[in-house]
Amino acid sequence: MDTDLWGLFFLVLAGFLAGGVYAMWDKSRVLAIALGGCVALAAVSGVLRLGYF
Numbered sequence: 001m002d003t004d005l006w007g008l009f010f011l012v013l014a015g016f017l018a019g020g021v022y023a024m025w026d027k028s029r030v031l032a033i034a035l036g037g038c039v040a041l042a043a044v045s046g047v048l049r050l051g052y053f
Helices: 001-022 029-050
Strands: none
Touching: 001 029
């Protein structure tokens, strides 16, 4: 895959995981915080793959 597509994939993945954080917050805050860490990693990976920094 092209580098731009990987960056877009990671940003979309971060969006889906952020929805999971929102859905899990009332049920299990520990799991929601763990998913939040995954959101941060996916978002940073996507931005770095797109070459903004």
